[in-house]
């Protein structure tokens with residue numbers, strides 16, 4: 001029985017590893033904080049509504065607990081409610097990780113994800129979001145499901161400055177402030193979406209041939225923009241999930 005008053009039974013089954021039918025060749029994944037994951041095919045994945053709803057319930061339960069008098073019966077009841085809400089958030093997150101990792105492995109022959117220095121990040125003020133995101137649990141699922149279904153999984157260390165390199169021509173044109181979400185490569189003229197560009201670079205760093213065909217922001221003019229157009233920006237693709 002856990003602190004939320006839930007009982008568990010566990011048992012072991014033997015499962016045969018079985019290759020899935022062939023699928024789309026490769027996908028690169030950029031794990032981030034604004035989106036849970038951005039894929040090299042242009043899809044941006046946020047955490048699902050059921051997870052956000054559970055997190056909201058947890059915050060409400062925690063606020064209610066903090067208002068209860070120490071040692072009172074109501075405080076004990078509120079404590080159990082918080083423990084239950086915690087457990088529900090953890091379950092919802094695990095469910096989301098399972099759904100997404102299974103879909104990615106099913107749809108692709110090879111998957112590459114950035115291996116973020118999670119322990120390093122976790123010591124900074126980003127700690128809460130990092131723990132909430134649960135990247136290492138997620139990449140762990142990708143790794144074992146790849147083994148189970150005859151796919152390939154690559155972890156890419158954060159040695160590549162993924163936002164500084166153009167995924168179309170490979171030119172490195174330096175760091176950009178975080179608020180810069182899209183830019184045009186000064187060398188080849190491609191319009192790049194920060195997150196998708198990073199995901200394509202992750203796949204390329206894994207040695208996987210991947211182009212951002214159709215995934216990047218639609219190309220801007222190859223000739224210098226007219227004065228009247230100089231201030232316009234391409235529209236980034238909308239979220240897929």
Ligand SMILES: [Zn+2]
Pocket residue numbers: 166167168169170171185186187188189190
């Ligand atoms: Zn370029």
